[in-house]
Amino acid sequence: xxxxxxxxxxxxxxxxxxxxxxxxxxxxxxxxxxxxxxxxxxxxxxxxxxxxxxxxxxxxxxxxxxxxx
Amino acid sequence: xxxxxxxxxxxxxxxxxxxxxxxxxxxxxxxxxxxxxxxxxxxxxxxxxxxxxxxxxxxxxxxxxxxxxxxxxxxxxxxxxxxxxxxxxxxxxxxxxxxxxxxxxxxxxxxxxxxxxxxxxxxxxxxxxxxxxxxxxxxxxxxxxxxxxxxxxxxxxxxxxxxxxxxxxxxxxxxxxxxxxxxxxxxxxxxxxxxxxxxxxxxxxxxxxxxxxxxxxxxxxxxxxxxxxxxxxxxxxxxxxxxxxxxxxxxxxxxxxxxxxxxxx
Numbered sequence: 001x002x003x004x005x006x007x008x009x010x011x012x013x014x015x016x017x018x019x020x021x022x023x024x025x026x027x028x029x030x031x032x033x034x035x036x037x038x039x040x041x042x043x044x045x046x047x048x049x050x051x052x053x054x055x056x057x058x059x060x061x062x063x064x065x066x067x068x069x
Numbered sequence: 070x071x072x073x074x075x076x077x078x079x080x081x082x083x084x085x086x087x088x089x090x091x092x093x094x095x096x097x098x099x100x101x102x103x104x105x106x107x108x109x110x111x112x113x114x115x116x117x118x119x120x121x122x123x124x125x126x127x128x129x130x131x132x133x134x135x136x137x138x139x140x141x142x143x144x145x146x147x148x149x150x151x152x153x154x155x156x157x158x159x160x161x162x163x164x165x166x167x168x169x170x171x172x173x174x175x176x177x178x179x180x181x182x183x184x185x186x187x188x189x190x191x192x193x194x195x196x197x198x199x200x201x202x203x204x205x206x207x208x209x210x211x212x213x214x215x216x217x218x219x220x221x222x223x224x225x226x227x228x229x230x231x232x233x234x235x236x237x238x239x240x241x242x243x244x245x246x247x248x249x250x251x252x253x254x255x256x257x258x259x260x261x262x263x264x265x266x267x268x269x270x271x272x273x274x275x276x277x278x279x280x281x282x283x284x285x286x287x288x289x290x291x292x293x294x295x296x297x298x299x300x301x302x303x304x305x306x307x308x309x310x311x312x313x314x315x316x317x318x319x320x321x322x323x324x325x326x327x328x329x330x331x332x333x334x
Contacts, residue, residue: 012207
């Protein structure tokens with residue numbers, strides 16, 4: 001069914017192991033603490049704004065008078 | 070006064086920071102946040118679903134019912150992809166805006182759709198050049214692991230300019246492929262520059278492989294930054310979806326490149 005170069009097969013298995021092990025580790029400080037990082041926060045901050053806006057109830061404010069004459 | 074009677078008299082603790090309800094609120098908050106482990110686990114689940122559907126479509130490729138399911142899944146997968154990641158056209162802007170919060174509902178549809186696509190393409194390639202699929206899978210993960218090492222160590226630094234350049238090139242490639250597909254619907258064949266085995270065709274394939282690989286770097290950066298800044302939980306699904314789709318794209322492009330190189334022999 002499937003055939004291929006055994007060297008490439010071993011290379012593939014090792015690569016998969018390295019890939020999933022490294023994916024769980026944090027990036028180096030050199031990568032994380034730099035000033036010119038791309039900003040992806042708009043992916044989730046736009047949605048947050050939407051949710052905040054939904055919480056605002058439109059209406060007319062009325063003064064409540066407690067003293068009944 | 071014994072310890073028990075003191076607890077009975079004053080309650081477990083008057084301090085709101087020590088009360089159990091305070092801990093519950095905090096844990097609820099953190100469970101709504103994205104983690105690196107969560108994104109990796111979801112990527113693994115997506116790849117498992119993808120491989121399962123790919124094997125299924127490979128084994129039952131001659132069955133018309135499986136062919137119909139395959140077609141519907143691929144179509145649904147692409148619709149889900151565009152709904153989540155959006156669709157951008159030069160000089161027009163976002164035709165469909167990205168909606169990352171849809172990712173938790175659509176990630177498995179995308180994984181299944183991509184699996185059927187990979188299964189069909191792999192079967193076709195393997196029937197032409199036996200052994201090519203394992204080579205392409207191995208090379209895909211070799212490229213991904215190498216780039217991940219380069220990213221985690223800080224060797225490759227995705228800056229805003231880097232992201233913009235890769236984004237522009239990717240949009241260009243997607244629009245180019247879409248226009249070729251539309252032309253093929255009207256009976257026009259693929260230009261030899263793309264489908265042939267000339268130096269130009271192989272050079273084009275290498276360029277697309279490089280762009281897919283650079284997209285992987287951006288996916289790693291999105292996952293890392295989202296986890297670092299405590300993004301909402303749905304970003305775990307979004308990040309894993311982006312990573313899986315890019316891995317599939319890289320695999321298909323490497324497969325095409327290997328097919329072109331094999332046809333020269």
